[in-house]
Amino acid sequence: MFENLSDRLERSFKILKGEGKITEINVAETLKDVRRALLDADVNYKVAKQFTDTVKAKALGMDVLTSVKPGQLMVKIVHDELATLMGGEAVDVQISGNPAIILMSGLQGSGKTTFSGKLANLMKNKRSKKPLLVAGDVYRPAAIEQLKVLGEQIQVPVYTEEGNKNPVQIAQNAIKQARQDGNDLVIIDTAGRLAIDEQMMQEIKAIKDAVNPQEILFVVDSMTGQDAVNTAKEFNDRLDFTGVVLTKLDGDTRGGAALSIRTVVNKPIKFVGTGEKMEALDVFHPARMADRILGMGDIVSLVERAQEQYDEEEAKRLQKKIAKNQFDFNDFISQIQQIKKMGNLKELASMIPGVGKAIKDMDIDDNAFKSIEAIIYSMTPKERTNPEILNGSRRQRIATGSGTSIQEVNRLIKQFDETRKMMRMVTQAKNPARMMRGIKRR
Missing domain, CATH: 1.10.260.30 (Signal recognition particle, SRP54 subunit, M-domain)
Incomplete structure (x- = not known):
């Protein structure tokens, strides 16, 4: 995760190593390399430029303490700005309401169904919730079967309606069933497409209007890089979702989505998927992710696990x-x-x-x-x-x-x-x- 970006940033900071003080010349040289590293990691160009401009202004505006070397100061500034770029603070999901309703959105293959299972597992085991999973993808039988298998694996009930091709009606009926059975959280999996199309957008908008969810989470495959950011913008313009979920962050991802998406759509990243296991789901902490990008580890998350x-x-x-x-x-x-x-x-x-x-x-x-x-x-x-x-x-x-x-x-x-x-x-x-x-x- 972020290995290439981490290596490139480390090489960039070496430009300042041994320098006695920060100057406009050596800062410009360092940040030119940093911007190139961000672009190679598939970070949005405007985001990368704005980021390096902010770092430059802060670096040149600081009086370097005698005990702090210029390279160390630059790492500190970049760390803080990376954390800010990704949202600054962790943002939790809203699970008030009886039942609380969480609606999934995203393209086909983004990992919505698997994430739905992981989220139900997390809410059941760590938040003492009684979730109900809803199979709202009426076009792909494999998605319904997959959700059933996941539900059985984590011992969470799955609501399905064989033969019903109306996802709005399925979602409404599932909520009635949840109230009847005492489920205080409903997680609705929805259909995805290989590309954004009008029918998909109208359908998920209709589900949103019908059930009025507390959370609409946009699930995106972080390995798709800059395309993920463009897709997020399209979905947000239509759905006004409440948060982003980055899946497959354990893969060979360049990290561009994680670093760009918060700025482009102005919505927080709430969760990251870090593996195939049902437990492989983490709340997104921007400062901790900045630590990992800069090779500082993440001892707090390790202790929590x-x-x-x-x-x-x-x-x-x-x-x-x-x-x-x-x-x-x-x-x-x-x-x-x-x-x-x-x-x-x-x-x-x-x-x-x-x-x-x-x-x-x-x-x-x-x-x-x-x-x-x-x-x-x-x-x-x-x-x-x-x-x-x-x-x-x-x-x-x-x-x-x-x-x-x-x-x-x-x-x-x-x-x-x-x-x-x-x-x-x-x-x-x-x-x-x-x-x-x-x-x-x-």
Whole structure:
């Protein structure tokens, strides 16, 4: 995500490296390179020019503190302006009303149906809502079936009407059903087209007028770049939508849509899709995204994702086991499952400051734990609970059963032993008396 833009901006800032002070000449040279980087990332030309003009005015208007180098000051100004360009502050969805109604809009292939499922999942698990998904795409049977599959996966009901080709009527009937069943949130998926056409616009406008939604979200594939911005303008002129959703931001996107769309349509980006899993949906935070574009990581989002998977009772239970040196392979596999739930591994690693650049050419996918899981699941329940009984013959059987080598099994067990020792040392360090008793025993 934004890797090419990040690299280009970093090279631009090097122009100021070693300079004693900011001057009109070196600022102009730097910002010429910055503007070129933005245009290459498919940022709207007017947006890129206005951005660099603002940065230039701020840079030349500042007295550089003696403790701040010109390059560092320029990074700070660019960071703040990037955050402002993308909206400044995160904007939440409005889910008041009984039921609250959210209407989806966008072109075919933008990811509306998948996003509808992700949003229902987020609202159910994090906002304690009782959502109802509505299959309003009456032209594409696969879209109705897809929504049914997603609804079953996240355990959210899906309203459909077989044979009814009137999406306005379907939406109205779905809202009546929601009130009857106690659903306090209705998410309406609508039909898309391969290109903007009058029939599609009239149809979705009719749905809007009939149900009066609290939110109209424009869903756009961020990989379409500048075309996404032009499409957003067309939709906004007709629908006056309330927010933007950028999907597929985990792909090889140049980032132009994220950086241009807020300025062009003057509507906030509310969510970003960052993967295929139902949990791969984030509230859009402009300042955090600016951090990531400039290679500063996003440690706040990483901590938030970790906290979502944090179970206080489970943590207490685990701490007691570690203190007694009883941490076993069942606990180990449980921790792996929690990490996997947090999202794509490469994306998680890139949130750590300085790591994103180091791993940008590495292929890290969700199969990274596959061999580890295979080895652990090839152990008997007794072996997982008592790792110390894993002798040579048991290890050979585990290697054969997991389709791995004896070397891989030995390596995992060694890493597990080292992890267990380290975790116990950390636990003892919090209790000096216990640590001293451990030293005396040795």
